[in-house]
Amino acid sequence: MGEARVAGQGMAMPSFDPVSLEIMWSRLIGIADEMWVAILRTAVSTIIGAAQDFGCEILDADASSVAHSNRSMPVFNLVMPTVTHGVIARYPVEQMRPGDVYITNDPWLCAGHLDDIALITPVFRNDRVVAFTVSVAHTTSIGGSLDRRTVRDIYEDGLRIPILKLYDAGRPNETAFAFIRENVRTPDLVLTDIEAQLTANGLGAERVLAFLDEYDLPDLKAVSEVIQRYSERAMREAIAAVPDGIYEHEVWADGLDEPVYLRCRITVRGDEILVDYTGSDRQRPRGGINCTLTYTRAHTAYPLKCLLSPTVPANEGTFRPIQVIAPEGSILNCTMPASVGSRTRTGWHLHALIFGALASALPDRVQAGNGLMHSIHVYGQEPDGRFYNAHFFTAGGRGASLGRDGIGRNCFPSSARNVPVEIFESRTPVLVRRRSLRPDSAGLGQWRGAFGHQLEFSPLPGYPLPVNVFIDPDRLRFPPKGLAGGQDGPCTQVIVNGRRLDPEELRSGQITLERPDDRLELHLPGGAGYGPLERRDPELVAADLRSGLVSPERLPESLRWAVERLLEAQTGVAVTETPR
């Protein structure tokens, strides 16, 4: 077929017919997917190999993103151009040489905390940089404190890697490798994961060159401009469909010593959108809950993309019409030497801020409050001297939306996955006594939130004590908020040996299980509800009651009555219906 040739003929003028464009676009995304798979299969840490906390992208020579992997961590896709611009500012493109690979984990340039390491590989054709392949992955250790809630500044967060040449014209930078090796836990895992990123970037570079050869293109410029224009147009059309105006909202996040106030003022004018976080709290001295502006931008653009243009592949063009402002020194634009390790405690609330602000303009697309993902970390030394070190991810429930109950089974706004109990138990001296849906954890409403989870941990019987568990919970103070009259979800409960800890007792996230019978329970919130509960379809209420996850006492009299009548009518039918 001639699509390839058509593309070749079109190279003088950056315009492609719809057929060729669709094909080339898919191919570039396919290349990013190949990079992603290469990392997944060659990484050695659980956080990358199991929880899939990484992303891959292809950028043009101007450091504008062209295509990211379908499976990339959403926020990483947004920061890869920023970090590449940072590299170019430090090492101008004209001075780059084939075989160079750049590295950094700078939170202000990259993904907002030191754990996320970026590798940037310039792609050369005829002695000229024609593209960049970039990957960002959450390393298994960057040194620093195990108890993230007690960290006071970035130096306690761990090792900061400035923009460096990790490879200089093909030669490894032994100094950089040595510095990393001596400053992280389990250095073999960390360095092998970096190798995985190198492999992916190299593979991506090779594929980009083959792509250019095939279409007889000198570089990515022409195709990237057209692709970006398409995505930009889709985003601009979506913004233009939102009524012009100013949309405001505020939320409270737990913070650590005291709550954090966040506010936004979204200005929609024509086909552009400005998100201004002025008025949000100052940066905090402790606990790593500060967001760098790069990270704030990413967590702003990501939910906007989901709301406005969910089906069009993302790239630089998608995000051009979006502008983000946060005052310097605020918790959404923190400055040195702020600690940033737990920046998700703040950043994961930004989508709620945006959904809340745009609820009146996009009532059918926003979602009520999210229970949020939680992570449990177990680290210690086996009697034989080896170290165990495992993360356990588990999600709260997501909020309801107009016409739909909340969708559980995911960690939005992260694209990580959970860790199976059987695998977690196999790698740690911990017995997970429960991971189930938490009854009455969903905010009710015409549409109810997804249910949160209930977890219970104790030391493995017969294992040397104590066992240390590190937690960093969210939603201790502020529950997921309902929308349009829907009910809030509940708060998170941390319960040790039957006693619920209050937020003040959780300034440290270290829970020490000292005796065989010690129990740590986490009750995570489900999503909030949408719309008034009185309007809920009695059929759905009946199903909720039947599941045992909603107590009848939570229903208003009128609804209980309607459901009882319904159940009466169904008696004998309900028990024999085919399960769905």
Added chain:
Amino acid sequence: MSAPRYAVSIDVGGTFTDLVLFDIEAGTVAELHKVLTDPQRPARAVLQGWRELLELAGIEPCQVAEVVHSTTLVTNALVERRGARTALLTTPGFRDVLEIGIEQLYDIYDLFAPYPEPLVPRHWRREVRERVSRDGTVLEPLDESGVLAQVDELVAEGVESIAVSLLHAYRNPAHERRIAQLIAARYPEVTVSLSSQVAPLIGEYERTSTVVADAYVKPLLRRYLADLRDALQAEGFTGQLFLVLSSGGVTTLEAAMDFPVRLLESGPAAGAFAASFYGRLAGHEDVLSLDMGGTTAKACLIERGTPAVVRMLEVDRVHRFKPGSGLPVMTPTVDLIEIGAGGGSIASIDRLGLLKVGPQSAGADPGPACYGLGGDQPTVTDANLLLGYLDPANFLGGRMALRPEQARRAVARCIAEPLGLELDAAARGVHAIVNENMAQAARTHIIERNRDPRSLAMVAFGGAGPAHAASVARILGIRRVIVPLGAGVASAIGALTAPLAMPFTRTYLTTLEDCDWSAVRDLYQEMRAAAARALAPVAGEAALVETRAVDLRFTGQYHELRVTIPEELELSAGSKDALEAAFARRYREVYGRVPSGLAVEALNWHLTVSVPRPSFRLAPEPVGPPDPAPALRGERSVYFDEPEPGERRCTVYDRYRLAPGMRLAGPAIVEERETTVVVPPGWCAEVDTYRTLILERADGEAVE
């Protein structure tokens, strides 16, 4: 009465049931037949097809030595939720495993991406008191009276089938087995599936999902297979009846009844075996199998003459075939990828004004616009008709007349006019994009398995495959395409070539350093015993052949590499070095470098047991002169994009008159009853000694 010398293969698909009669002695396909599938009573359509097939060939049921059967029945029961009323018994605290899943967004920008409903509703998911630890130690004994109380209630509520999935049961199955005994003693009519038997693998969500799927389809499949066996016996058939497993091996009827979930990809697996067979016949061990039907296409990488078998598949993807949107089933399955790209795939324009094809399909009803059955959406088949690839008068051997006018109207209205394209440009676009979709999916599938597509040949079959094969091959950089005769029923032929083999797997997670080798030997002993029980009735005097393998990885990794355990290796403390060395070799092969200083751990231990079976072989025919003129059927105008887009005169050949040795040059069309082969410009084709058509890209042409 002559001795049984025939084998029959029956492939029940969603639309058609394909039957093949094979003459074992002569090595020839004696008869092919196709009847409509009866989704309500599938055994009836099979029986009708069986009678007609034998009548066409003029043979008696007693002359058939064996019947090999593949079916989509299990998949369809799951997808259409037509299974049994099923309950789940599980460990306290883990009632909701099915609803929690892996908790991953499979589409990062879709706030509303749905997940499939669990097969068991929460009120039928019950906890029974018990607990086993990671190493199999019983921390809390099974509460037997509690089990019976739960089962009493469930049966009273109408439950017909019970799945049991207890934490760490892959390590210690005692509690699950005891539950099965308790149920069998009180309710012998209730079917029971145990996770420790169906999928004894680590990972509670995937294992539970699998055992529940098994329990869900078990009553239905047992009834169907019993009906089929009785009906064939009543006809006078006295031979062996085999079922094709998702892994591509065949098994006995009884073993299939025990674990119906192992039949999920029965048909596609048979197709992959057909591709391996025809690939080998044409001298290619490494091929890409492309099986394109009405609704979907299946692509499968075959290396060293055998399709790879993986341990998981996903059924009932509820969202545009996206991985992650379905129910995982841990069962050995031929490693293939299903793409929403078939003859019935619908072309449309998306929000951006770009042309998209699939994954929605017009199916058989209403079907493509050109069927004239009421479909008004343009499909791939409509585009192929407009481009001249299909002959409206010769579709399905002329049994169904196509209506080009309807196709033209649909393509014009939905594609050409909105995009401001000429009609043929629009049709070319549809054809090109469906090819690109297949190529893209196949490329990812191949590259994820660390192969370069350019090193492969392609075997193309299925009703629509041969019309698209060369174009897909060109995009992938593949230079040779193999199109077997009877490509429309190739899956049924593939079933005849499948080995009589059963795979077994047990999980024992350990570093090689700390491995308890006697425990490993016990696992193998147990698997061997299970294999002997299952295969004894058919093995007779023949010795069972064993292959062992183990999944190894560096500690911390989530992706294993499978390493074959050398036949002579006695599993003992001395095995560590040998296995580590084999792992390092394989690792370097796949990833290019081996990290140092990391411990190697073992996860799954595999045993495949096979029984030698008379090998399926085709008899070669003498090669004649190269001139294809005797097979010439005519000429027509056909659009091609290469070397320049445009219409050109194209010779049309009759596939049945193309004799071994004949050569033809593209552009050409080769027509057979159930499929059409397109030979684009720049390609030539040769008929080999088995009447397989081998398409080849002309030398000297640049390959990507």
